[in-house]
Amino acid sequence: MHKGRLMFWKRKKNKPTEFKCSECGQVHSEWPALTFNSPANYHTLSDNEKLEIGKLETDFCEIHYKDQIDRFIRVTLTQKINEACETLEYGLWVSLSEKSYSDYKENFNNPNHETGYFGWLCNDIAEYGNTSSIPCDVITKIGNDRPEIFPHQDFDHPFVKDYYNGISKSEAENRINEITKNVG
Template identity: 85%
Template structure:
């Protein structure tokens, strides 16, 4: 994707997926959890398994399991929200339950998870606890960071960010993709 803004007009984005130009803000999506992203190419092929919604890393003594989720960031001085496509790790039981019900449009439940995506504006995000809530209709689950966890990302989630900060995040993410 790229960011293109015309003076006094809505921002325009060319989607790297469909090639179309959109006027709404793009979702800031991560293709894999940070744990998988940080593996070498050899490790990815030998111990990793990744698709659009699930990821597993099979170490000798454990298996790490991740699912793709969404997060909606409030913007204080705008009508828009900033959408994220993130990853969380789940326990074996929660991961199996979610995977077994993945195609069930009536499946609705909650899990505990750990955030596993690193947004460049924040330092280490690997230990942020979250509630993971599935949605009826097979939409990706949404996460809600635990409000009592002391981290700038959690504070920003609950207090909101400015429109200029949201636009900076979009610009930074697009630069990192290109």
């Protein structure tokens, strides 16, 4: 299973949700973002392949095959929680065409760059099985925040249905619990 960001959380009776972030070491009372360190395409490479054909950075990833280069960027997705004020945040990866990838990379430090691209989701979210290759609109944001993705509503997949219909608070908490069980 592809691991998420190294974060731990705990729930205390009658107290807000808390988690300890392994990146900063602090205890936070809001929900952690469920993040993936790399696209599934990179994660499934052998260690040797990662060294030879892969290039993974914080916001960009490339895999250089003999006949093609696969290009990925880090994005966010905000999941609506029904009957709750919270949202569940995901840090995911999408593949982009060479043209879109080049444009995004060229404008990465431009705080006024605002555009949209077509991309394919490149992470498998455990609760849904195979979520790679869900078509998405990738929308950049003014101010250099990571782009947000919006799955194509007409794509028939439980993840897409849940994105547009929302999930329950208990389901969101279960997802947080599951991903934190699989790290560390």
